[in-house]
Amino acid sequence: xxxxxxxxxxxxxxxxxxxxxxxxxxxxxxxxxxxxxxxxxxxxxxxxxxxxxxxxxxxxxxxxxxxxxxxxxxxxxxxxxxxxxxxxxxxxxxxxxxxxxxxxxxxxx
Numbered sequence: 001x002x003x004x005x006x007x008x009x010x011x012x013x014x015x016x017x018x019x020x021x022x023x024x025x026x027x028x029x030x031x032x033x034x035x036x037x038x039x040x041x042x043x044x045x046x047x048x049x050x051x052x053x054x055x056x057x058x059x060x061x062x063x064x065x066x067x068x069x070x071x072x073x074x075x076x077x078x079x080x081x082x083x084x085x086x087x088x089x090x091x092x093x094x095x096x097x098x099x100x101x102x103x104x105x106x107x108x109x
Contacts, residue, residue: 001039001057001058001059002057002058002059002060002061003055003056003057003058003099004054004055004056004058004064004096005053005054005055005056005096005097005099006053006054006094006095006096006097007051007052007053007054007094007095007097008043008051008052008053008054008084008085008092008093008094008095009050009051009052009084009085009093010045010050010051010052010083010084010085011050011082011083011084011085012050014050014083014084015045015047015050017083018045018052018080018083018084019045021079021080021083022043026072026076028072029072029073029076032067032070032072032073033067035063036058036063036064036066036067037058037059037060037063037064038056038057038058038059038064039057039058039059040055040056040057041054041055041056041057042054042055042056043055052084053097068091074090077089077090077091077092078090080092
């Protein structure tokens with residue numbers, strides 16, 4: 001199964017609010033992510049600098065690539081834009097992380 005990992009950045013002092021918003025994730029967003037083939041999606045916080053690290057296991061690139069065009073995703077990005085670094089269209093500033101080690105039966109991509 002393909003895996004993507006990435007780094008995002010919270011604005012200072014926004015960790016609790018980020019967690020609160022994700023604890024109340026919109027059901028329509030959760031459904032959209034599942035429909036896009038995301039099987040497992042985890043986000044980790046580095047409390048020392050507000051960096052977020054996401055790891056996403058998904059089925060198909062084409063389904064995942066369609067997410068930014070969804071009105072639900074656009075609304076979520078706008079909702080999150082005040083607490084994290086974003087581009088002018090409210091999409092999160094995301095840096096892809098390159099795999100360097102895995103203790104798993106699957107080879108690194």
